[in-house]
Each structure stands twice: as structure tokens, then as C-alpha cells.
Amino acid sequence: MPAFAALALAVAGPVFLLVWLYRVLGVGGLVLGVVLLSAVAVVGRRWRRATVRRRRGIYTPAELSVLGEHGLVAAVERMLRRDGWHVISMPDEGRPRLYARDRGGRQLDVAFRAADEAPADNAPAGPAPLREVGRPGVDRLTRVVISRGAYSRTDVLWASRQGGVHLVDGRQLQRWAAGASLDDLGLPG
Incomplete structure (x- = not known):
């Protein structure tokens, strides 16, 4: 019943607005009402498209930049699902963390690093690659660390020595x- 009432209001509301504007302002009011309703429809359509795009796991750089910590976690979760991963949120000591598994049996442990935690003065010239440094770790779990910033050379060397640790920096995240897909960024299969 509430959905029917909302539908009736969505149809009757604009009609009543147009009738009221016509009675108050005449034909000019009718034209004004049509222009106003058209503008609302255009804005609503753009907003709806952006919402649907984000639900499918596609984000613009501007949208990524305004996301908070929990928003970034939700975005990464949607992007993993878009790529065919089954995702479970598993926070660790108050820090967000995701566990993901694909149909092929690959497993990911996804952690997040704040951009301000990564020192920018020692950042490598290019983006820190998702590097295949051998097989996944002993527990067959590939660890992915995501940051909006850049990783230092020390971070890249540390990850390369760990085996199964992959760094995703801000450029790769975009x-x-x-x-x-995450596979396009070099995640080993």
C-alpha cells in the first residue's frame, strides 16, 4: 500500500503543481511548471545514473577522493564483487579488513592504509605495482594493502620480501x- 501511495503522489503531485501554476499565472505558469519539472527530471536522472554506477562498483576519481574510511571500504567491497569475488567484512582491532574468495578458490585478505600513513617524500617515481613476488603466503592467502596515497620504496621492498603481499596505491585504485579488474592490475592467478 505505501508503494501505491508513493506512485499516486509521484503522478498526482506534478499534475496538481501544473494546474495550480496555470490558475495562478496562466499559460506562463504552465510553461514555468513544465520547465521546472523537466529540470527536476534531468537532475534526478543524473543522480540515479551515478548511484547505479557506484552500486555496480564503478567510481570516478572525484568520488573516490571524497569517500571516508568506511566509504572506501564499501567501494572496494563493491569493486571486488564486480570482479566476481565473494566478500566478507572482517574488521581487525577496529581497522577495516575484507576477506574475499573467488570461484577459482583464490583468497584475498584486504587491508587499508590511510594515505597520510604512507610517507610521500620517499615515494617511488611511478605507482607501486601489484607485484608477483612468488607464491601466496604459507596460508595460501594473498594479502592486498590498499592506500589512496603512494607507497615508499621501503614499503615496496617490504611487500616484495613477504611473499603474497601486494600493494595497491592511489593511481591503481583509481x-x-x-x-x-584487480587481475588487470597484476594480481597473480
Whole structure:
């Protein structure tokens, strides 16, 4: 019943608005009402498209930049699902963390690092690659650390020595959010 009432209001509301504007302002009011309703429809359509796009796991760089910590976690969760991963949220000591598994049996442990935690003065010239440094760790779990910032050379060396640790920096995160799959970024299969 509430859905029917909302539908009736959505149809009757604009009609009553147009009738009222016509009675108060005449034909000019009718034209004003049609222009106003058209503008609302255009804005609503753009908002709806952006919402649907984000639910499918596609984000613009501007949208990524305004996300808070929990928003970034939700975005990464949607992007993993878009790429075919089954995702479970498993916070660790108050810090967000995701566990993901794909149909092929691959497993990911996804952690997040704040951009201000990564020192920018020692950042490598290019983006820190998702590097295949050998097999996944002993527990067959590939660890992915995501940051909006850049990783230092020390971070990249540390990850390369761990085996099964992959770093995703801000540039790679933007590529991934734009539609590239995590596999396109070099996650070993």
C-alpha cells in the first residue's frame, strides 16, 4: 500500500503543481511548471545514473577522493564483487579488513592504509605495482594493502620480501575503480 501511495503522489503531485501554476499565472505558469519539472527530471536522472554506477562498483576519481574510511571500504567491497569475488567484512582491532574468495578458490585478505600513513617524500617515481613476488603466503592467502596515497620504496621492498603481499596505491585504485579488474592490475592467478 505505501508503494501505491508513493506512485499516486509521484503522478498526482506534478499534475496538481501544473494546474495550480496555470490558475495562478496562466499559460506562463504552465510553461514555468513544465520547465521546472523537466529540470527536476534531468537532475534526478543524473543522480540515479551515478548511484547505479557506484552500486555496480564503478567510481570516478572525484568520488573516490571524497569517500571516508568506511566509504572506501564499501567501494572496494563493491569493486571486488564486480570482479566476481565473494566478500566478507572482517574488521581487525577496529581497522577495516575484507576477506574475499573467488570461484577459482583464490583468497584475498584486504587491508587499508590511510594515505597520510604512507610517507610521500620517499615515494617511488611511478605507482607501486601489484607485484608477483612468488607464491601466496604459507596460508595460501594473498594479502592486498590498499592506500589512496603512494607507497615508499621501503614499503615496496617490504611487500616484495613477504611473499603474497601486494600493494595497491592511489593511481591503481583509481584504475580499478574506473572499471579495470584487480587481475588487470597484476594480481597473480
